[in-house]
Amino acid sequence: MKYNSQKVAYWFFALSMLLLSLQIVYGFIMAFAHMGYDGLHPFIAFNTARAVHTNLLVVWILSGFMGAAYYIIPEEAEHELVNVKLAYIQLISLALVGVVAIIGFHFNYWEGRKFLEIPRPLDYLVVANVLTFLGLILTTLYKGKKRTTTALVLSMGLLFAALLYLPGMIWFDNQTMDSFFRWWVVHLWVEGVWELIMGGILAFLLIKITGVDREVIEKWLYVIVGLTFISGILGTGHHYYYIGVGKTWLVIGGIFSALEPLAFLAMALFAVSMYRKGEKKHPNKIALSWTLGTAITSFVGAGLLGLAHTLPQVNMYTHGTLVTAMHGHLAFWGAYGMIVFAIISYTLPNLTGRKLFDSMTGIVAFWLANIGMLGMTVAFGVAGVAQVYLERKMGMDFGDVQKEIQVHFFVLVVCATMFATGIGMYIYEFIRYGTPSKEALLTKD
Amino acid sequence: MLSKSQARTFFLGGTIITFVIFLGLSWTSLTKEVPKRTHDENLTADVIAGKHLWEKNNCMGCHTILGEGAYYAPELTKVVERRGEGYMRAVFSSKTPWAPRGRKMVAHNFNEKEIDQLIEFFKWIGNVDLNGFPPKPDYNSTINTK
Incomplete structure (x- = not known):
């Protein structure tokens, strides 16, 4: 750690881990409900659990991104964060908004729009919060000595992510219009600007871990984010097949979303080849595992599994079934969960000054979490494909089909337990590192 | 070989062009198609x-x-x-x-x-026109039909 203000990142990461733990708890509640064990229904109905699960996901990932930015930007710009106190206020307000929203979901205080359930008054607080964050990051960058491509791509991703939150706040009477603009937020986030953020963090990590020349890494970063936008922006069309807009989107969405895996493939090839090329072998093997892991898993989860049901002819049958949950889990985990884990694994030793990265627990955590998530994805996939055939092809009633596929949720729970164990071990390591220290400023990263 | 500035041009150019197309298509959809298809x-x-x-x-x-x-x-x-x-x-x-x-x-x-x-x-x-979604089940048993 070179700058004292980078310490604030630690607390964003801690918040991130706390919210992830809660997210997993609500995931289990839903998995058991799918198996028929819904004893919690009077207190936490499925729609509550679902809203909590997805919103916690969004908030823990965003908290991780913010932590990453607070660490990366000072280091890249070679300038202390302009106002550390404000960053802590922003952290606390982010946590408060999250907590209030989640408690509200238990008392019917929500907006009932998938992923954007946070009620309107809280939306304004989110906007104020994100503006504070962006203000801090951009001013630091502006006042800094250097403006590197990595820092610019990361900041651009964060800025656009904030702007794209706004279309989700417009009220429409027409459900089709509502859905149309909801995807401007959700799709253009996860298959657009979030990939910029991911690319920025990934480039930073590769520069630090592999020691490959910055110019080379940043050149490919441009190519990757270029591919992301070229395929991803028009790829939004794959959400417009069956919501009440015209047939043009079947063609546009089909073609461009079929290209979407290219960006992720480029990302995977890029990470692996930079690692091979690198002369420097950084001793932090756990950070390296997560860095290469995120590049590869995002290609499988977001790229390939997305492609599996993105063509209109296939999507006609899989749209609105558990097949979507299959893709969603490995995509979010691979692309955004793992990149947050990678940056945390890299920064913790630097923030705390304790180089504990040579631990077996960390490696076991990596494999358990990943194999567990892969198993969950397979369970969702099997359940989803069975659902498609029974319900959409054969015409069995929804409820009868759900009875038939209950068994797959048992497999899901087993794999989820493995995943949760891995996450538990990772958090154990996180706690073992302790909090940021003054000495960390003196030690070499 | 590709230079960094060419890579940047590819990124900026590609983004702007696809975004403009996206806005155009969205505009057509929202003004021409949605009112009719959703009644x-x-x-x-x-x-x-x-x-x-x-x-x-x-x-x-x-x-x-x-x-x-x-x-x-x-x-x-x-x-x-x-x-x-x-x-x-x-x-x-x-x-x-x-x-x-x-x-x-x-x-x-x-x-x-x-x-x-x-x-x-x-x-x-x-009554919204959804391009045929949800699909009608089309399974016909070859065992039970004569």
Whole structure:
């Protein structure tokens, strides 16, 4: 750690881990409900659990991104964060908004729009919060000595992510219009600007871990984010097949979303080849595992599994079934969960000054979490494909089909337990590192 | 070999061009297609109030509509056609959790006016042109047919 203000990142990461733990708890509640064990229904109905699960996901990932930015930007710009106190206020307000929203979901205080359930008054607080964050990051960058491509791509991703939150706040009477603009937020986030953020963090990590020349890494970063936008922006069309807009989107969405895996493939090839090329072998093997892991898993989860049901002819049958949950889990985990884990694994030793990265627990955590998530994805996939055939092809009633596929949720729970164990071990390591220290400023990263 | 500035041009150029196309297509869809395909003229006060109830109770947290939402309960775009109004009224007014095959729905206990509004909303959305979604089951057994 070179700058004292980078310490604030630690607390964003801690918040991130706390919210992830809660997210997993609500995931289990839903998995058991799918198996028929819904004893919690009077207190936490499925729609509550679902809203909590997805919103916690969004908030823990965003908290991780913010932590990453607070660490990366000072280091890249070679300038202390302009106002550390404000960053802590922003952290606390982010946590408060999250907590209030989640408690509200238990008392019917929500907006009932998938992923954007946070009620309107809280939306304004989110906007104020994100503006504070962006203000801090951009001013630091502006006042800094250097403006590197990595820092610019990361900041651009964060800025656009904030702007794209706004279309989700417009009220429409027409459900089709509502859905149309909801995807401007959700799709253009996860298959657009979030990939910029991911690319920025990934480039930073590769520069630090592999020691490959910055110019080379940043050149490919441009190519990757270029591919992301070229395929991803028009790829939004794959959400417009069956919501009440015209047939043009079947063609546009089909073609461009079929290209979407290219960006992720480029990302995977890029990470692996930079690692091979690198002369420097950084001793932090756990950070390296997560860095290469995120590049590869995002290609499988977001790229390939997305492609599996993105063509209109296939999507006609899989749209609105558990097949979507299959893709969603490995995509979010691979692309955004793992990149947050990678940056945390890299920064913790630097923030705390304790180089504990040579631990077996960390490696076991990596494999358990990943194999567990892969198993969950397979369970969702099997359940989803069975659902498609029974319900959409054969015409069995929804409820009868759900009875038939209950068994797959048992497999899901087993794999989820493995995943949760891995996450538990990772958090154990996180706690073992302790909090940021003054000495960390003196030690070499 | 590709230089960094060429890579940047590729990124900026590609982004701007696709974004402009995206905005153009969106504009056409929203102004020309959506009003016709969704029968904008039928968006009565009751339909809109029904949509509001749909959102206020986070129905999307279990069901899907237009194929979007959660996968715990049935897709509802064509529910009027599939179940009919009478069945829907029974579900909406149930004071205990409606639980076909054991899977519980939240007992919303809607009043008469709210039920009318919800039904109007579902009638409206059932008539939106969805390019053939949801698909009609097309399985024919080769064993049981002669």
